[in-house]
Each structure stands twice: as C-alpha cells, then as structure tokens.
Amino acid sequence: MSLVHRIIPCLDTDGARVVKGVNFFGLRDAGDPAALAARYNKEGADELVVLDIAASRDRRPTFLETIWRVAAELSIPLTAGGGIRTLEDGRAVVRAGADKVTVNTAAAERPELISELSREFGAQAVVLAIDAKRNGGHWDVMVRGGGESANRDAIEWAKNGVAFGAGEILLTSVDRDGTRAGFDTELTAAISRAVSVPVIASGGAKTPQHFVEIFKEGTADAALAASIFHDGVQPIRALKEFLATNGVEVRLPC
C-alpha cells in the first residue's frame, strides 16, 4: 500500500478557452475547459490543473468563472493559478472551487506570498510552480511565462519554497516544454531529491514511455501534460494501463 503515481492533465487557458503553444509562445485554441475537464474526470485523471497563462487583470473574473465551471465537472482535485500575486488572489481562486493554488512569478519576487497562502489554506493547498531552464551545470528559475530569468538556482529555490510553506512543486522544464522530446528526468530527479514534498513533472511529454521514464528515473510523484491529452493522441486510460504493465503503480479506475 503506497501512494500511486498521478497523471495530471493541464488546461492552459487565456482565461476562458483552453489554448496551446510551443515553448510558451504561439497560442492556438484547444477547446472548452469545462468540456475537457468532464472528459478527463471520466477517463481517470488523478487531478486537474487549470492555468490562466494570459493572467491579465481585466480578464480575471472570466478566469474565476472558468474555475467554477471546471470544478463543477470534477470529482477529483483541482489546482488553479496563473497570475496569483496576493493572498486575496489566492482566496478568490479557492472560493471559485480550486483545492490548491499555484504561485510562480510573484512568489519568486516575494516568497512571503507562499507563507501567507500556506497559513490560510494549509501547505497541502499551495503548489509552487517553478519553470526551470538549463544553464551550464545547473538550472535557472525563469519567470513571466518562462521568458525572463529570476537569477535564482532552481534547486535552491525549490528548497526555499518548501521552507516558506509550499506543499508541492510543479516543475516545468522550459527546455522541454512543447518539444515532445520527453520529460527532463535529470532536472526532476535533482529537485525531487532536494525537497521533502511531492514533485509534479511537466514539459516534453509525448509517448507513454516518457511517463515511465519520469516516474522511474525522474522519481516524480506526478506527471503533467496538456496537448497530448487534449488532442486525444494519448488517452489517459491507455496511458495508465501502459504504466501498470511497465511496473509503475497507478490508479486504474473501474
């Protein structure tokens, strides 16, 4: 009896619609968030993440409504974020129906945001999103949608974030994101070793074998992907069956 490895579809939205892009740029429409959420809930996703990648202030009410509509379709946990800058932003997301809040750029600039959220909702509700990009022998933390370096070492930041009260790390490899070349197992293993909280690996997934690798070599607790699920290229149930036959413990819904 132990925790199983989680498969988490991610809905990147412009606030209202699911969009997809390569290396964070060049977006196109990929559907209605609530409809996709309902599908993944039924197909056996273990959790769902919904992000507002535009994160513009004036579209915030639209995003909160999206969270509400998505949550209504789910009987699994929901994480939401994108542009969370204050405790009040976090409250709005939780009130709209999210179980966990992700923070990224604002936390890198003001780590106390993590403690504020953690004190109010508990560490289990605070997910620190780290976008990491290789720079020689280490990884830099990138902010503002992956476009700008925060001049921080990703491993050190992960440890710090946990000390501030993050209960989970959502780790995206900026180098792999959108490439479909496979997860960055080296990065994920390094972060997973460094922190005491669960790590969700993201960026680069295409084949079921990539998922086997990220769980076995990358020692990820969960793996997140977006477009391969939206396209229907990789049905979640088939992915889980593949993982199970390859010695990765997963939850196979009946």
Place this chain on the structure above:
Amino acid sequence: MRVTIIDYGAGNVPSVERALQRLGAESHRTDLPESISEAKALLLPGVGHYSALVRALDEQEMREPLLSAIQRGVPFLGICLGLQVLFDSSAESPQLRGLNLLPGKVCALPRTVKLPHMGWNQITPNRESPLLAGIDASAYFYFAHSFAAPDSNGATTATCFHGVPFAAVVEQQNIYGVQFHPEKSGDTGSRLLQNFLRLAA
C-alpha cells in the same frame, strides 16, 4: 434528508456540496449554533490547519451544540480535519482541545516519507464497515494531510499507511470520520458519501 454542513471557512465546502448535490441530497451550510442543534445529519469538512477549525468551533460557539447533537445520536461525518478533531488533541496545536469523542492524539506523519501525504492511496479495512459497504477493498482514495490519527483506537475500521499506519476510517455508533477526501475521490468517494446518507436516513 437534509445534511447540515458545518462551514467554518474550509476550502473544501463547495466540493462537498457539489458531491452531495450529485447524489440528490439536500444540504445547507451553517456556522450558527442553533442550526447545529436542529440538524438531522451533520457533516464537518476541513482542510488546512487544525487550529483554524478548533478556534472556529469555540469562537462561534459551535462546540457545545455539536457535542450534544452527536451525543443525542445525530449522524456525523467528519472529513480530513473533521476526523482529526474527533480525538482529544493534535500535535499540530497541542494547546487546543479536540472534541474528545475518540481516545488518542493526532500526530505528525514521520519525516522519513514525503509530506504532505498527497495523492491516491489504498486503505486496509480491519473490520465490518457500513461506511465502506460495496466499496472494493483495492479502491483508491484521495488524501492530502501531514497529521493523522492513531490506528490503535477501537473505532478504526480501516487504516492507511504512509511511513506509519494511521486511521483512515473511524466509525463508532453515529460517529463517522474519514481522513481522505470522499468529495475528491471520484466514484469511490461518491459511493462512500451515499453510504453515509443511507446510514443517516
């Protein structure tokens, strides 16, 4: 049958409401002592810090009506912190008193494993459990917590393991508690809530 949800501001109240709604059950939220006294079935969801729940029970004077309703036999289901508060205290806030309806102290899970214990895990039923009726023994439930109640008390009907064994389900007469989140545990969780509704009817 109408379920009274004790709403002290916990984040999982809307999910619990939705889960009950899907089962066709009527529910309403309250933080008023008099509504708790009149309740026909009580549900206490909870996530976050133990102290937030206990302080709310005391500051909003919900402790006494809650205890007397439970002692009168009103069916009660506690989720996550709602299970933990049934015990006498928690290491998360040692100075605060729990409801003390079940013996033992809630302890931190060991640092030898990743914390929080977050994700889907299986449970081991150790005796007949009306709450788990019809649920496959290999089913998974969604957990998200760092503290847990001892499995050694007489009310534990199923245990889970994360570094140490702990109480996953407690049942004693009209008192029911689950450490996991049935409202987030897919069809399996839904079945458990349905069992509670049936027991409470």
